[in-house]
Amino acid sequence: MKAVVIDQFGGPEVLRYRDVPDPSLSPASVLVEVRAAGVNRGDLQVRAGEFAVEEQPLPLIVGWEVAGVVKAVGDLVQDARQGDRVVAIIPSGGYAELATAIAQAVVPIPQSLSFEEAAGIPIVFMTAWFALVKKAALRSGETALVQAAGSGVGMAGVQIAKHVGARVIATAGSDEKLARARELGAGETINYRTTDFAEAVTTITGGRGVDVVLESVGGRTLVRSIELLASGGRLVSVGNSSREPVSIDAALLVERDVSLAGLYLGNELLRSGAIEEFQKVVDLCGRGELKVIVDRVLPLAEAAAAHAILADRANFGKVILRP
Template sequence: MKAVLCVEHGPPEKLVVREIPTPEPGKGQVRVRVHAAGVNFPDTLIIQNLYQFKPALPFSPGGEAAGVVDAVGEGITDLAIGDRVVAMTGNGCYAEQVIANRAQIVAIPGDMPFDIASGFTMTYGTSHHALKQRARLQPGETLLVLGAAGGVGLTAVELGKLMGARVIAAASSDEKLALCREYGADETINYATENLKDRIKDLTGGKGVDVVYDPVGDRFAEPAFRGIAWNGRYLVVGFAGGAIPSLPLNLPLIKGASIVGVFWGSFTQHEPALHRENMAELLEWYNVGKLKPHVSKHFPLAEGAAAIRWVMDRKATGKVVLDV
């Protein structure tokens, strides 16, 4: 089978496409014939050896893929060849076939397109867990989303609105902010041209925002935190801006605010039952038309490196997908 491989750590241009042996599922595993693979920001880190999980070289990047089961291992009784599924494996999905443990598999509706499914679990799963379990977002509260047009950011805008919040979307261009408005943002901030802290103050009448969803970090973290309300919750989702920021700890003290980590991958392992409940709720919302995933660009498998570069260069809005 063909696979995009990381044979040495570095930028995406070092990735190669090679024929490798087709893997066989072991006990408690299934093999999925991949139709589409989601491209996510962690993919940009894992190939540079900068991510929390560090698979041994060589490996294929790609943490999620949608396709059909084409082989089952010993002990698998509730899945059969031909079942339509999403696999959430952490890596290995930039390939024609991928092995997944049973706990990493979620069945998908029969009418859900594979490209939509391949970009659904990580982004919606992260934002849903962040807003529901970590922030405990309540109807009527104000949510600020940084990087709001990106993969996780746009889902946070959409889910925040669905959960009854007033949503302020912050992004780096008017084009990106227009997309955020399509997905429910009530107000927008262009932090390339506007002062983030001042605009938060203006839009909230000086009160501040109840929840900050931050997948960007870098220079936007401190002004966003300074715009948080009393009892606010600051969600640390990622660092797409590059630098991991440092915050003066007197800020959460004087605002009675919380800094809350969001690590969806670990959550799925530590609390699998709750993760399954979350995914069931998200798929139900999708089935009834409450969620409309946005796939902005497709790449063929052979151009996996270009897809990662597209995400690294912050050209992506919504999801980027590899067609396998």
């Protein structure tokens, strides 16, 4: 099969499109003929050797999410069969014509969704879902601040916060991205390149602050977001795209009576009930209650170009690779 492989860590140029052996099928896994693979900012960190959460042995096929058609199933698999349209979360191997996934990480795709839309669900929507609905327990009537709303997680976060009935404030780096965020449910938007977002949030909330922050930028943005929490507020950090180191004074949390939590999707998916949550989110997308925004679709061979698009923040929503 064809796949995009890295033999060494580095820039986009280390992504090589070439022939590799087909993946092996274990008794509890599903072999998927990949029709679409999602690209995530974490993929860039894996490629660069900067993904510290898990060791990444080389050579490596990058990619955590795929959608396609079941080609074969292991002897122990009962809930999938050859020919099914499915979407899956996998630990690696997504940038390929074939990928294997454990059966518990595979769910059927509603007929209303394309393969490209389905491939855009797993990482960003499940990250935002677990952060807002499970970790922060965002409730109807509360106010949520979604940082970097033009990103995949931000795009999902705006919609999920609106879905649960929250008031949504969104930030992004261009007026075009903010207009898209308003279409998805943001009530107020802030261009962080032209406006001090902290001052704007303070004004919008009448000085009260927000109940929940979905934060993926890190650095000084993380600290200032904590300062915007109302009493009892919750911030969930799901990334550090700025790569900016920062120290947080515990007194900031204590004095303001707020909480700070981190979320790593890989751990959440190991917990009981995760597959049911995955199915729930896919079904919400299938019914149109949540919308997958596909920024663009590129051939698998152009994975390096896809990485450059994410690095330049030139996308709104998901960039998808098509084998």
